Amino acid sequence: MNAPLPAEVLKQHVIDPEICIRCNTCEETCPIDAITHDANNYVVDPDICNGCMACVPPCPTGAIDNWRLVARAEAHSVHDQLGWEELPQEQAPPVAAGAEAAVAEPAAPQPAAAAPGAAVPPWSAAHPYVNLYTHKTPMTATVVGNYRVTGTDTDSDIHHIVLDFGELPFPVLEGQSIGILPPGLDAQGRPHHARQYSLASPRDGERAGYNNLSLTVKRVTEDHAGAAAHGVCSNYLCDLVKNDKVQVIGPFGHTFLMPNHPGANLIMICTGTGSAPMRAMTERCRRRIESGENGKLMLFFGARTERELPYFGPLMKLPPDFIDINLALSREAGQPKRYVQDLIRDRAAKVLELLADRNTCIYVCGLKGMETGVLDALRDVTVQSGQDWSILHDALRREGRLHFETY
Secondary structure (H helix, E strand, O other), X not given: OOOOOOOEEEEEEEOOOOOOOOOOHHHHHOOOOOEEEOOOOEEEOOOOOOOOOOOOOOOOOOOOOEEEEEEHHHOOOHHHHHOOOOOOOOOOOOOOOOOOOEEEOOOOOOOOOOOOOOOOOOOOOOOOXXXXXXXXXXXXXXXXXXXXXXXXXXXXOEEEEEEEOOOOOOOOOOOOEEEEEOOOEOOOOOEOOOEEEEEOOOOOOOXXXXXXXXXXXEOOOEOOOOOEOOOHHHHHHHOOOOOOEEEEEEEEOOOOOOOOOXXXXXXXXXXXXXXXXXXXXXXHHHHOHHHOOOOOEEEEEEEOOHHHOOOHHHHHOOOOOOOEEEEEEOXXXXXXXXXXXXXXXXXXXXXXXXXXXXXXXXXXXXXOOHHHHHHHHHHHHHHHOOOOHHHHHHHHHHOOOEEEEEO
């Protein structure tokens, strides 16, 4: 008599709603559209997911890297996952009588387009701490400063906000981010999810030796299409005053990190509030300028006008032998439109010199649309020198030397 057939068990990919900060990175990364979301959760469709793992490395929190063994016929549906407030407890997989369960592995992964940047940090990056504080156990920070850093005569209302953590530990590194929990409820009557913001200050604080950090926040009053929109968290942050209390989670990020070895070169490419991590890295280097540890710093910074470029005044006071600054202004009166990719091509000789040095790391931060332009410019500069961009691009990714943080 034949033994009963073993139960088919699925290794189901799920996202932890308690850690997820709803940054949309996983959905954008998934090559087969297996990830979707509503106002509550980001979820993985078990009928589509093939376990290709493309979404796992880019996730800043690790919420994406969760799995549950379930009977395939009882897989957690998209509908069920959208209603989760926490992951279900892991259960022992069902076993047919007299037989061991056979785990159904995901279907063979389909080839996916390579991510534009690295999935690993620079080899010398300091060890990051992540997820020390979560939605269930947030940290309370105190506002000690809130300053507008763009011209008051412009529509671009960008603020530099300083948060102090008192005596409680909140260790961070340049390139990491935090989550802010805005007060109040969403349209469904649930507490707002956290919004993610990159740090604009170095590891030893906005003020050296203090347990604080800073953020660069733009007040959102319209969407990308130009329609009126009210950014819940950005307006909350921009309206804060000294001594207000803020609920913070994180820190997040384990790849977009500054190299930590002497002589490391930085090529920083950013627009608007994408300047936050570049400011953190630049300030880290400025504070150790007398130590002789710094390599070469090159900045490509884009904005519509000088008045809309955050930190313009302090930036222009930095000595030229410390940082090579290239400003791309797209709507400055009386000047031709210039974008960061244009300036990369203009400075091809210097860019090539830095690319030839394996101590060079490249960081790109800003709107998602800038990725293609930057990559095209780097490719053009490389090809014009007679080199193979595909080989260099692969090496930059593999060695953790090309990083993107776009939104």
